[in-house]
Amino acid sequence: MASYVFMKVLESSAQRYDVGINILSLGQSNKIKREIAGNYIATGDKVLEIGCGTGTLAILCAEKGALVTGFDVSPHMLAIARKKIQERNLVDRVQLKQMGAIEMDKAFDNEAFDKIMSTLVFSELYSDEQKYVLGEAYRVLKHGGLIIIADETRPNSLVKRTLQLLVRIPLMVITYVLTQTSTRTLKNIKSFLTDAGFEVIHQKKSLLNSFGLYVARKG
Ligand SMILES: C[S@@+](CC[C@H](N)C(=O)[O-])C[C@H]1O[C@@H](n2cnc3c(N)ncnc32)[C@H](O)[C@@H]1O
Numbered sequence: 001m002a003s004y005v006f007m008k009v010l011e012s013s014a015q016r017y018d019v020g021i022n023i024l025s026l027g028q029s030n031k032i033k034r035e036i037a038g039n040y041i042a043t044g045d046k047v048l049e050i051g052c053g054t055g056t057l058a059i060l061c062a063e064k065g066a067l068v069t070g071f072d073v074s075p076h077m078l079a080i081a082r083k084k085i086q087e088r089n090l091v092d093r094v095q096l097k098q099m100g101a102i103e104m105d106k107a108f109d110n111e112a113f114d115k116i117m118s119t120l121v122f123s124e125l126y127s128d129e130q131k132y133v134l135g136e137a138y139r140v141l142k143h144g145g146l147i148i149i150a151d152e153t154r155p156n157s158l159v160k161r162t163l164q165l166l167v168r169i170p171l172m173v174i175t176y177v178l179t180q181t182s183t184r185t186l187k188n189i190k191s192f193l194t195d196a197g198f199e200v201i202h203q204k205k206s207l208l209n210s211f212g213l214y215v216a217r218k219g
Pocket of ligand 1: 021029050051052053054056071072073074077099100101103118119120121124125
């Protein structure tokens with residue numbers, strides 16, 4: 001009942017997304033963004049964010065001195081991102097594009113970025129889209145560059161999977177309300193990264209193994 005009421009509040013505006021996603025991800029959403037910006041982004045990096053949503057991670061990276069290009073298919077999410085970026089005077093450090101991931105081949109030059117990042121987006125893509133996006137990420141990343149992906153993963157044990165389901169149901173609803181898409185936990189991301197040519201250099205699971213961070217290098 002509580003999550004139903006909460007959903008109704010969230011439905012009223014994408015502006016509620018930031019608060020909503022952090023509560024529904026039990027704090028993982030903000031925590032992982034701070035971790036990515038803090039550990040992997042350096043001053044002067046050219047960074048691409050796939051599915052930047054309301055711009056939280058792009059802003060953290062720009063505040064660290066990176067030049068960020070973020071794209072998202074949702075104009076509503078981008079409108080919030082634009083407002084936040086303007087409020088923080090980061091317009092000259094963050095460029096936003098409204099486009100789908102499937103358009104990456106036309107949008108970006110070869111080896112244009114030092115880092116590519118994406119949080120809570122791959123779980124909204126079908127396997128074929130994930131493979132395509134990773135292939136494009138490999139093309140647009142500089143040699144030695146990093147791709148950093150954080151998303152929901154599938155725990156091995158039944159108990160953990162049941163607990164995860166209790167959290168996932170409201171999360172799936174909120175995602176659908178805000179983006180008209182649904183999510184599924186990542187199953188093969190590590191092998192997809194390897195197949196695309198990346199070397200996975202760091203992997204971390206948290207929250208009962210239901211949330212994963214993957215860092216891979218184009219080597
Ligand atoms: C759950 S939100 C995550 C947003 C942000 N990355 C974050 O961590 O808060 C998923 C985002 O992915 C975007 N998205 C989903 N499918 C996409 C696609 N095919 N191309 C571009 N963006 C997509 C949605 O519009 C939405 O903003």
